Amino acid sequence: MSAQTTAISSIYKDMGISEEVYRYGEKMLEKLDARFRRIDETAEYNQLKVVKAMQDNKVSEACLLGTTGYGYNDIGRDTLEAVYASLFHAESALVRPQITCGTHALALALMSNLRPGDELLSVVGKPYDTLEEVIGIRDSKGSLKEYGISYRQVDLLEDGSFDYEGIRQAINERTRLVTIQRSKGYQTRPTLSVERIRQVIAFVKEIKPEIICMVDNCYGEFVERIEPTDVGADMCVGSLIKNPGGGLAPIGGYIVGKKECVENAAYRLTSPGLGKEVGASLSALPSFYQGLFLAPTVTAGALKGAIFAANLYENLGFKVVPDGSESRHDIIQAVEFGTPEGVIAFCEGIQAAAPVDSFVVPEPWDMPGYDSQVIMAAGAFVSGSSIELSADGPIKPPYAVYFQGGLTWQHAKFGILKSLQHCIDKGVIPGIPAHLL
Numbered sequence: 001m002s003a004q005t006t007a008i009s010s011i012y013k014d015m016g017i018s019e020e021v022y023r024y025g026e027k028m029l030e031k032l033d034a035r036f037r038r039i040d041e042t043a044e045y046n047q048l049k050v051v052k053a054m055q056d057n058k059v060s061e062a063c064l065l066g067t068t069g070y071g072y073n074d075i076g077r078d079t080l081e082a083v084y085a086s087l088f089h090a091e092s093a094l095v096r097p098q099i100t101c102g103t104h105a106l107a108l109a110l111m112s113n114l115r116p117g118d119e120l121l122s123v124v125g126k127p128y129d130t131l132e133e134v135i136g137i138r139d140s141k142g143s144l145k146e147y148g149i150s151y152r153q154v155d156l157l158e159d160g161s162f163d164y165e166g167i168r169q170a171i172n173e174r175t176r177l178v179t180i181q182r183s184k185g186y187q188t189r190p191t192l193s194v195e196r197i198r199q200v201i202a203f204v205k206e207i208k209p210e211i212i213c214m215v216d217n218c219y220g221e222f223v224e225r226i227e228p229t230d231v232g233a234d235m236c237v238g239s240l241i242k243n244p245g246g247g248l249a250p251i252g253g254y255i256v257g258k259k260e261c262v263e264n265a266a267y268r269l270t271s272p273g274l275g276k277e278v279g280a281s282l283s284a285l286p287s288f289y290q291g292l293f294l295a296p297t298v299t300a301g302a303l304k305g306a307i308f309a310a311n312l313y314e315n316l317g318f319k320v321v322p323d324g325s326e327s328r329h330d331i332i333q334a335v336e337f338g339t340p341e342g343v344i345a346f347c348e349g350i351q352a353a354a355p356v357d358s359f360v361v362p363e364p365w366d367m368p369g370y371d372s373q374v375i376m377a378a379g380a381f382v383s384g385s386s387i388e389l390s391a392d393g394p395i396k397p398p399y400a401v402y403f404q405g406g407l408t409w410q411h412a413k414f415g416i417l418k419s420l421q422h423c424i425d426k427g428v429i430p431g432i433p434a435h436l437l
């Protein structure tokens with residue numbers, strides 16, 4: 001092959017990316033050098049943090065073998081939980097394939113640590129859509145509300161800051177657990193930094209020290225060098241088919257934190273009396289360990305993709321959250337299109353960039369747990385995995401699309417260029433103005 005046909009631009013061309021879109025991307029990347037270097041440094045820090053946790057807990061070859069049946073004396077499972085506890089500087093951890101998804105992990109943490117008569121308080125406004133039914137904000141079978149657990153929320157102020165006065169007023173004798181969602185979810189508010197989480201936890205604890213502070217850590221793991229449990233969170237909860245599974249975990253969720261909180265969750269997951277002692281790991285352990293090992297660099301790639309997308313779309317005049325230069329505390333990038341057509345075209349482009357199912361065309365549908373139609377693009381090795389290149393958007397104003405993931409930076413980059421190309425081909429975006437090339 002000649003040098004010309006092996007040029008990077010020529011393979012992009014083969015993959016349907018025009019010269020114009022490719023050049024626009026390259027131009028943007030020149031400005032992102034220093035930021036990408038800082039992301040690599042964080043990945044380096046976190047890579048060593050993971051290796052240290054594995055070494056300190058003496059992960060051995062035997063830990064990679066699974067158990068079946070009851071799973072008594074599952075050394076691989078118990079060691080993995082010790083690794084998570086070390087990594088998060090927490091007393092205990094529950095990391096299981098029996099936790100089916102992030103929503104399940106959060107529901108488990110809440111239902112096991114709240115009792116009838118208790119009140120749950122969200123200090124960051126409305127929680128993630130699927131939690132509305134867990135809590136009973138939207139009536140649902142088995143919700144916390146059905147069990148006599150009430151709920152209150154304090155919205156963030158207009159400028160995105162905590163409403164400290166509102167929080168003070170909302171805390172009462174029944175308030176037992178405060179939930180803090182780190183990532184914005186399907187909203188356009190800012191994601192919280194771990195430092196901001198520290199401040200709100202300190203404030204809550206000063207008013208009532210016995211309140212359990214729980215952080216929904218979905219999409220936040222390894223974006224910074226510290227995690228919410230480093231700044232006072234009693235519980236930190238997330239999904240293994242997001243950041244900490246490193247793209248390899250096929251299922252699972254985790255809860256780390258205070259021993260008592262994690263034990264409560266374990267007794268609820270299995271049964272009173274059994275707790276953490278049962279729960280076979282089956283064949284999940286190699287992917288849990290290896291995925292955790294890869295998670296810091298996978299997260300870094302996804303983060304670069306998010307920043308790249310923000311800059312590409314921002315310069316074309318779209319509102320993006322976070323904006324192109326803001327500091328990052330999760331891997332989600334929102335782009336507001338203002339029209340359903342924009343959301344759909346973007347998602348079609350992401351789908352077309354996938355290694356699996358690139359030939360299918362995603363459509364909006366009624367998903368369980370969501371109150372509007374949602375379109376999701378994911379051509380993933382693990383079904384529904386959103387640490388893999390994926391995009392989704394509820395079909396409702398402001399018609400924002402939420403983009404995340406990419407197991408490698410190179411793939412994230414291709415996906416974003418493909419989305420842009422698709423938006424241009426569909427007429428959602430008129431083209432790249434000459435001054436940007």
Ligand SMILES: *Cc1c(COP(=O)(O)O)cnc(C)c1O
Nearest residue numbers: 101102103128183185216218239
């Ligand atoms: C993804 C997510 C959840 C729910 O996780 P699922 O695995 O989709 O059930 C909860 N909270 C936040 C902030 C999330 O991003």
